[in-house]
Amino acid sequence: MxxxxxxxxxxxxxxxxxxxxxxxxxxxxxxxxxxxxxxxxxxxxxxxxxxxxxxxxxxxxxxxxxxxxxxxxxxxxxxxxxxxxxxxxxxxxxxxxxxxxxxxxxxxxxxxxxxxxxxxxxxxxxxxxxxxHYFLGIEAFRDSTGLYLSQSKYISDLLYKVKMTGAKGCSTPVAPRQTLSRSEGESMEDPSIYRSTIGALQYLTITRPDISYIVSKLSQFLQAPTVTHWKACKRVLRYLKDTITYGICFRPGNSRTLTLQGFTDADWASCPDDRKSTGAYCMYLGSNLVSWSSKKQHVIARSSTESEYRALANAAAEMVWLKALLKEMNIPVQQPPIIWCDNIGAASLAANPVYHARTKHIEIDVHFVRDMVLEKLIDIRYVPTQDQVADVLTKGLSVERFLKFRNKLKVVSSPFRLRGNVEPSVISDIQSFSEHEKGVS
Structure with missing residues (x-):
């Protein structure tokens, strides 16, 4: 940028x-x-x-x-x-x-x-x-519109490994509001294929934040996966087959007007096994997504406001770290970073000490965020749920909402191809690098 x-x-x-x-x-x-x-x-x-x-x-x-x-x-x-x-x-x-x-x-x-x-x-x-052009399974393509990072060859190899090259594609990686539990379905006879596939999908989230939620969810069942979990995993693979050329994109911007902003959300008591919530955030430098997270919270929240505030505190910590990193790299950020939250109660707690009696059980998070707000290190603002980008990282959504937020995550089709419209010199570089990798390993 x-x-x-x-x-x-x-x-x-x-x-x-x-x-x-x-x-x-x-x-x-x-x-x-x-x-x-x-x-x-x-x-x-x-x-x-x-x-x-x-x-x-x-x-x-x-x-x-x-x-x-x-x-x-x-x-x-x-x-x-x-x-x-x-x-x-x-x-x-x-x-x-x-x-x-x-x-x-x-x-x-x-x-x-x-x-x-x-x-x-x-x-x-x-x-x-x-x-x-190609590094550790990540394909890079650059033109006047930006830098595209994708893993189409990695996806192709994964589909071949699990024998799903001929599978029918689907438009979303997870069904709307789908819930998965440990006891759902019969145990798999050979869980190794499930574990290896989830491990591969975890690496794929480097360039595919749109599958972060479901990969995080499926990773919770590695110890004893069931046929139902494997079916959900195959749906992710079918979605990847349908979007094999997609990856994350970084657009050029004006370094003098760079801003940091993030979106944070939580799905309260979403886990049917222990009723813990799922928290998520996504961070943008200018218009480009630079950091994201989707994972189950460590403790049980007694209200939706509490789960949202825990997610807000995690997002605030990440935002402060990003700001410090940019400062170390001599990239100035003039305005205080903004974090957008779709829970009015959580947004109010950031600046209003009146709710003290209701917040003793999350007092550390409350003080942590409130101090940063008072020192103008961050700014907490409300955003309507229909515009909450982090929603795609906490639950399964309808096709329309999923596609809307996927675009917001800057996940687009990359012009890069390992075959076809790639110049011969590029293919030669990729092949020589791949041969080198095989020689080392």
Missing amino acids: GSYFKISLVTVAITLLLESSTLEAHQSEVDNVGSKLELGRVGQRVSIPTHLKNSPSRWGQNEDVPSGPSSLYNGKNLPVNPPRWGLKENVLSGSNLLHNDDLLVTGTSPTLIQKLVTDLNGAFALKELGPI
Whole structure:
């Protein structure tokens, strides 16, 4: 947003993670661990040797890691904690994410990005793959309209794995107001397929916030899934088949008028097993969705206002964290962030101490939110239920309302394709990266 950010993909030799003297000795262990980390494999413990667990810390201890001038690296080696570095020129100029041996480098200064790659290449074996197109199962496409992130190949592989490539699609991932319980339906003979599929769907929520609610709900039955739960899971897969090209989109905006705002909602006593509520929030930077959550609350709420206020407190904590992160990245947010809530009682509690007798059981949350409101760190406002975007993260909705809120979540069809209208050079990059991933694992 604002300045154009270049995103490049760099492959770093595995010697970054292990001392060169021990690389050959432990290569078989690396291969063995990698072979266990298959798509969506959950519920199984993977034993990783201690010397491999500690290998990321050796990256920061390695004297060969380039240490540039303070204007480039803040006078420090490239750190492991925190997993990013920022340049203090104007706005954010660069950052990196490290995943094993693959780096994403982004920033507004191509010169500084190239300097980083050059410095790293002087110490380690690197292969620069150019602008990002495919990374860890996530497809990236960029044009004048924005940046599109999707996982169509990942969905295709998942559908093939569960033998649903020929399934009929559906328009929503969950039936309206559908409730699921632990005791509903007969137990599955082989629950492993359910667990692995849910594990894969959890990773898919990175680019598909529209399935966050139902994936969170189905994750609550991993211990003893039933045929009913598996049927609900297959409905999600049918929906994904019908929207396989969809993903999250980020549109460019004006950095001088950036605003933070969020929506928070709760579905009171929605769980039939323990009557706990489902809370959710979604956060926007400008017009772009940057953070979202949907999960069951930890305690039972005695009223809808209490459940809504707990969700509001969680959203406020996330909002404060986002604001601090943006400040650290030198991205200014001029106005106090706004959180929209569709419960008048919860919105009133944020600024009105008259309700003290009714709020003793949620007193910490009340004081936490009220203090931030008084200090003008956040602003709580009321929004009608029909405009509450977070509603799609707390329950199943009708087709019309679901599609309306899905658009609000910026989940749209991506122009990116692994086959067809993708340039041959892009396909070549994706294939070479996929072969590299297979070689590492």
